[in-house]
Each structure stands twice: as C-alpha cells, then as structure tokens.
Amino acid sequence: MFDQSFALPPVTAVQDLEDLLSVRIAGDRYAIRTCEMSGLGSSPRITPVPSKVKGFLGVTAIRGVVTPVYCLAEFLGYGTDRDPVHWLSLFGTHEPVGLTFGSLEGYARISRANLCVSKETDGRQYVAEVARIANLLYPIISLASVAQTIKGKVNQV
Secondary structure, X not given: OHHHHHHOOOOOOHHHEEEEEEEEEOOEEEEXXXXXXXXXXXXXXXXXXXXXXXXXXXXXXXXXXXXXXXXXXXXXXXXXXXXXXXXXXXXXXOOOEEEEEOEEEEEEEEEHHHEEEOOOOOOOOOEEEEEEEOOEEEEEEOHHHHHHXXXXXXXXX
C-alpha cells in the first residue's frame, strides 16, 4: 500500500488549476475563464434592436429567455465591424448577457503558475491577467468587468 502511492502520478490540486477557453477577437488571441461563463453557443441568431448603447447588437433567445447581445470586440476597442459573430458566451444566470466573439480555438486547463498580472494591456481595460497556454500568451478577458460596464451603460440610457 505504501509503495503503491509512489507508483501513481502526482496529483495536482484542483484549486491550482484554471479552465480557459482560447478565442480570437478581431484576429487577436484572448482567453476567457470558463468559471465566468454560464453558457456557450455557436452562430447565434441575433435580432437587431435599436439602442444608443455602444456595442449592443440586439437580442437572441437562449433556452426560452430573451437575452441582450453585445459585441465583445467593441468593448476591447476593435469596433463592431472587425469581428464576425460566430460564437456567443453567456455571462450571468438571472439576467444573462450574451457577448460575441469571432472564433473559438479551444479549451485549456492550466496551472495557476501559468498566470501573471499584465502590466501592458494595450489600453484594454477588461484585461488584467495573461495566461501562458502551449507557450503562447493569451490576455484574459474579465467577463464580469465587461458585464458591469454594460449594466452601467444601460442604467444611464
């Protein structure tokens, strides 16, 4: 029994791991924490709705709930025209918000040792950390920060 424990591979504590989606927004690499998402969808059908809120694309129905949809590229400073809408990440459960992005590259589970605070965010206020995934750097988008900005903008209108 004692010798058996040395034959097993070392176990990494789950708390030391971070689950991320690697995505492309306007051609640039980013990561999104899966723990901040309440869902993911592909090729959403978005019904345009007039609004003064910058980045608002319209609404879609997800699981029978009308959900406002915003362009994540717009919040990162790219504008709405540079990123085709192929994917929708959902944030929140009671009043979900949809955030679009161009392409999904994959899923990665990394050690928190591969995360670092970003000093250079290229003016992107929703990026505070960077993840190293397969020897590439991915700025991590805080969906919570984006959603908070959206709620502030909606309340002003």
